[in-house]
Amino acid sequence: MASDAEFQSLLTATIDHLEALKRRGHRSVVLDPGTLQDLLASPTAPAVQPLPKPAPALSANPSFQSASPLPSAPSTPAAPKPALVTGESPVHSLATSLATSATIRVGLSREEKETAMAALKERALSCVQCSHLAAARKSVVFGVGDIHSPLMFVGEAPGADEDVQGEPFVGAAGQLLTKVIQTMGLSRETVYIGNLLKCRPDTPGGSLGNRKPTPDEMRTCLPYLQEQIRIIAPKVIIALGATAMEGLLGRSPVYITKMRGQWLQYEGIDLMPTYHPSYVLRNQSLATKRETWEDMLAAMERLGMPISDKQRGYFLK
Ligand code: SF4
Numbered sequence: 001m002a003s004d005a006e007f008q009s010l011l012t013a014t015i016d017h018l019e020a021l022k023r024r025g026h027r028s029v030v031l032d033p034g035t036l037q038d039l040l041a042s043p044t045a046p047a048v049q050p051l052p053k054p055a056p057a058l059s060a061n062p063s064f065q066s067a068s069p070l071p072s073a074p075s076t077p078a079a080p081k082p083a084l085v086t087g088e089s090p091v092h093s094l095a096t097s098l099a100t101s102a103t104i105r106v107g108l109s110r111e112e113k114e115t116a117m118a119a120l121k122e123r124a125l126s127c128v129q130c131s132h133l134a135a136a137r138k139s140v141v142f143g144v145g146d147i148h149s150p151l152m153f154v155g156e157a158p159g160a161d162e163d164v165q166g167e168p169f170v171g172a173a174g175q176l177l178t179k180v181i182q183t184m185g186l187s188r189e190t191v192y193i194g195n196l197l198k199c200r201p202d203t204p205g206g207s208l209g210n211r212k213p214t215p216d217e218m219r220t221c222l223p224y225l226q227e228q229i230r231i232i233a234p235k236v237i238i239a240l241g242a243t244a245m246e247g248l249l250g251r252s253p254v255y256i257t258k259m260r261g262q263w264l265q266y267e268g269i270d271l272m273p274t275y276h277p278s279y280v281l282r283n284q285s286l287a288t289k290r291e292t293w294e295d296m297l298a299a300m301e302r303l304g305m306p307i308s309d310k311q312r313g314y315f316l317k
Pocket residue numbers: 124127128129130131133134140197198199220221224
């Protein structure tokens with residue numbers, strides 16, 4: 001139980017933090033339902049207007065539970081404080097076209113999430129902001145999976161296979177990601193998978209090879225991902241590869257070998273950078289596979305998922 005002085009100090013720090021976010025252009029904050037309940041129960045509750053329908057706890061998600069039960073609270077509350085990803089980057093300052101129009105997303109109900117995501121998807125499907133990509137694409141690859149999941153994977157951009165099928169991570173790298181997800185005890189249907197860019201970066205003559213998105217393309221498309229994250233409000237984001245991290249951080253270069261395995265925060269959400277599956281496919285070393293798997297184990301721990309001895313031992317000699 002905090003003393004009055006400690007409570008006042010925490011309250012002041014919270015207000016300062018929210019005001020700093022506002023000055024930086026943020027127009028929404030994500031609160032989990034438990035926090036919302038605590039706020040509503042506080043003596044200052046009249047200042048907070050709840051949404052009409054209370055949101056279910058993420059851990060009560062039946063589809064996620066059926067794959068691997070999640071307790072209501074993470075099992076590692078004493079985890080080290082993560083580093084903060086600041087919102088001062090050029091990418092973040094440009095990423096306001098969707099964010100500024102967002103309502104305060106305080107504990108969206110399942111229906112409200114679904115409505116918001118459907119509306120966002122509709123906008124993305126007809127988006128032609130990058131005219132060169134819109135002209136070359138076969139489909140807009142918006143994202144796939146459970147928008148109520150506490151776990152979200154973020155990659156960089158669709159490749160040729162994804163462009164044809166309209167779904168992220170379906171090529172060789174995607175098949176490896178699917179195996180990783182299954183090894184965690186989950187499935188593609190119980191997590192959410194999205195990309196920084198929703199359209200395939202065009203290639204000369206429409207060739208099959210893939211290219212890295214340009215900083216300008218990433219800046220233009222980032223608001224869609226930001227809004228997806230705000231709607232889903234996952235507990236953990238796993239960023240796949242350096243380019244995904246560059247887009248989220250708004251700076252480059254990012255050295256994923258140095259950054260992976262360390263918890264960061266993205267708009268208050270735990271963020272784990274790790275290798276892109278295509279790098280793991282190219283590299284094939286036991287050490288790289290183990291490091292990638294350790295990042296997944298860390299995410300499972302952060303989510304409070306059960307981990308068997310067999311799972312802990314993968315890719316150890
Ligand atoms: S990449 Fe993103 S911003 Fe560019 S056209 Fe596609 S959906 Fe629109």
